[in-house]
Amino acid sequence: MKIQYCDDxxxxxxxxxxxxxxxxRGLDExxxxxxxxxxxxxxxxxxxASEQTDVEQLQVQGMVV
Incomplete structure (x- = not known):
């Protein structure tokens, strides 16, 4: 799994x-x-993303290494 945030x-x-x-598939706009x-x-x-989520508070929980 990979998560990326592009601020630009x-x-x-x-x-x-x-x-x-x-x-x-476009789920919404x-x-x-x-x-x-x-x-x-x-x-x-x-x-x-910043309008829909709090990108400053990204947390990853339950990470299996």
């Missing part, structure tokens, strides 16, 4: 798996879902 575009990108993307050929969620993008 105010975008959060969360990648759950690095599979080939078969379809990109600021949220994009990417799925593989079987319909499994591969990634989600939140545009205008």
């Amino acid at each position: 575009t105010d975008t959060i990108y969360i990648e759950f798996r690095a599979d080939n993307i078969a379809e990109t 600021s949220t994009i879902l990417e799925v593989d050929a079987e319909g499994n969620v591969c990634a989600i993008t939140f545009e205008h």
